[in-house]
Amino acid sequence: MTTFADLGLDPKVLSAISDAGYTEPTPIQAGAIPPALQGRDVLGIAQTGTGKTASFVLPMITLLGRGRARARMPRSLVLAPTRELAAQVAENFDTYAKKTKLTKALLIGGVSFKEQDALIDKGVDVLIATPGRLIDHFERGKLLLTGVQIMVVDEADRMLDMGFIPDIERIFQLTPFTRQTLFFSATMAPEIERVTNTFLSAPEKVEVARRATTAESIEQGVVRYIATRKDMQAKEKRALLRALIDREGEACTNAIIFCNRKTEVDIVAKSLTKYGYDAAPIHGDLDQSQRTRTLDAFRAGTLRLLVASDVAARGLDVPAVSHVFNYDVPSHAEDYVHRIGRTGRAGRLGKALTICVPHDEKYLAAIEALVQKEIPRVESPLKGGDAVGDRREREASPPTATPREKQRDVPRRTAEPGPAEPRPDRPDRTDRAGRSERTDRDRRAPKPGRDGPVIGMGDHMPAFLTRSFKPSSEPADESAD
DNA sequence: AAAAAAC
Numbered sequence: 001m002t003t004f005a006d007l008g009l010d011p012k013v014l015s016a017i018s019d020a021g022y023t024e025p026t027p028i029q030a031g032a033i034p035p036a037l038q039g040r041d042v043l044g045i046a047q048t049g050t051g052k053t054a055s056f057v058l059p060m061i062t063l064l065g066r067g068r069a070r071a072r073m074p075r076s077l078v079l080a081p082t083r084e085l086a087a088q089v090a091e092n093f094d095t096y097a098k099k100t101k102l103t104k105a106l107l108i109g110g111v112s113f114k115e116q117d118a119l120i121d122k123g124v125d126v127l128i129a130t131p132g133r134l135i136d137h138f139e140r141g142k143l144l145l146t147g148v149q150i151m152v153v154d155e156a157d158r159m160l161d162m163g164f165i166p167d168i169e170r171i172f173q174l175t176p177f178t179r180q181t182l183f184f185s186a187t188m189a190p191e192i193e194r195v196t197n198t199f200l201s202a203p204e205k206v207e208v209a210r211r212a213t214t215a216e217s218i219e220q221g222v223v224r225y226i227a228t229r230k231d232m233q234a235k236e237k238r239a240l241l242r243a244l245i246d247r248e249g250e251a252c253t254n255a256i257i258f259c260n261r262k263t264e265v266d267i268v269a270k271s272l273t274k275y276g277y278d279a280a281p282i283h284g285d286l287d288q289s290q291r292t293r294t295l296d297a298f299r300a301g302t303l304r305l306l307v308a309s310d311v312a313a314r315g316l317d318v319p320a321v322s323h324v325f326n327y328d329v330p331s332h333a334e335d336y337v338h339r340i341g342r343t344g345r346a347g348r349l350g351k352a353l354t355i356c357v358p359h360d361e362k363y364l365a366a367i368e369a370l371v372q373k374e375i376p377r378v379e380s381p382l383k384g385g386d387a388v389g390d391r392r393e394r395e396a397s398p399p400t401a402t403p404r405e406k407q408r409d410v411p412r413r414t415a416e417p418g419p420a421e422p423r424p425d426r427p428d429r430t431d432r433a434g435r436s437e438r439t440d441r442d443r444r445a446p447k448p449g450r451d452g453p454v455i456g457m458g459d460h461m462p463a464f465l466t467r468s469f470k471p472s473s474e475p476a477d478e479s480a481d
Numbered sequence: 482a483a484a485a486a487a488c
Contacts, residue, residue, distance in 0.1 A: 108486095130486060133486080133487065136488075139487095158485085162484080164485090164486075260483065261482085313484095
């Protein structure tokens with residue numbers, strides 16, 4: 001059995017790993033760390049949840065152990081596609097570099113330049129960035145990339161999806177060609193292949209088994225549903241979602257609910273909240289401090305339902321999500337795999353339920369073609385088949401209500417407790433007071449083994465995200481038009 | 482058709 005101690009890492013790193021409670025590297029770590037330590041380029045083909053982040057963070061810390069940072073010339077650079085992923089890498093770095101003197105800066109959008117500039121000026125060993133903000137800093141002349149010895153590209157396939165490849169190529173060209181490159185992607189699309197052929201030199205290719213998309217650890221189901229009336233579809237879908245959540249009961253300790261559109265994310269989150277569910281939205285139009293706070297609360301277990309756009313579909317390391325609900329069928333089949341991969345992680349059981357309206361049947365077919373498996377149809381928790389009106393709401397209507405009374409999307413909590421509608425006793429984590437205040441920050445340290453054995457570092461929970469970004473010199477939200 | 486990311 002390989003242990004971290006066998007991989008040739010710096011003793012300080014080993015000690016930090018041990019403090020974090022890990023002993024055994026995951027396959028991607030065992031495969032990527034030794035060649036990385038030899039200074040070789042690495043092409044890692046792995047999905048998130050495989051311990052990928054540590055597979056570049058650990059050797060980076062070891063390699064940078066000697067030497068010191070110079071002003072405005074970072075010695076290494078990590079690029080990630082979203083702000084949350086970049087923050088996650090930064091937190092990993094903090095955890096495993098804590099016994100070294102290495103410094104880092106996190107360069108992401110949505111927050112003030114001021115603090116980022118100050119760190120760069122002072123000189124950092126590791127720069128962790130999203131491409132847009134990095135280029136912004138560079139163009140302002142605040143940053144030199146000619147000192148970069150190690151460059152990491154994380155989640156390259158997602159960079160491709162997001163149109164970042166030209167930026168990545170540009171950044172590559174700003175760094176010395178003698179640099180060492182560690183490049184990670186879940187898939188090798190032709191465009192990715194072209195980039196690696198151009199910018200990697202004789203890479204060691206490390207491929208780990210795709211976490212089976214249809215992992216036994218994820219129970220999947222599709223609820224097909226036809227609206228009673230076309231204009232009722234949205235409202236009925238929300239009722240169906242609630243019914244699905246209720247049917248899962250206590251088994252649904254926490255869940256991510258994916259919607260295809262940002263506006264839908266807002267609407268669904270608001271609706272769930274109205275009905276007394278502990279839910280909050282996350283998507284790219286929300287300001288960074290809110291994104292951070294929401295994700296924080298979700299990770300800490302003080303928020304039960306995260307309603308999300310695909311910003312949260314990939315890479316986010318949220319331990320122990322019991323359920324994923326697809327409020328919409330993702331129109332890119334691959335996104336389905338990423339979304340449901342948020343549950344059933346690290347050997348735990350998870351459940352993924354997808355709502356499919358007639359319009360989305362074609363996307364469902366594409367998904368089933370991709371995963372080469374039929375996703376089991378499960379019965380609607382509402383009245384079977386097409387009669388998916390909100391039975392609960394109708395039953396709950398006061399007797400005086402006329403049938404034509406316009407049903408509004410508001411809670412009728414008073415009438416709810418009926419035999420057909422046991423509101424599940426959710427774990428008492430819906431403490432509102434505790435949510436707005438940033439309390440129990442100290443208790444958010446990673447607990448690697450709390451739900452059974454965890455191999456490697458796939459489950460590390462970044463405490464970094466518990467800090468909110470202060471948009472100190474940023475314009476306030478009521479910006480002049 | 483949408484989401485993400487720079488202002």
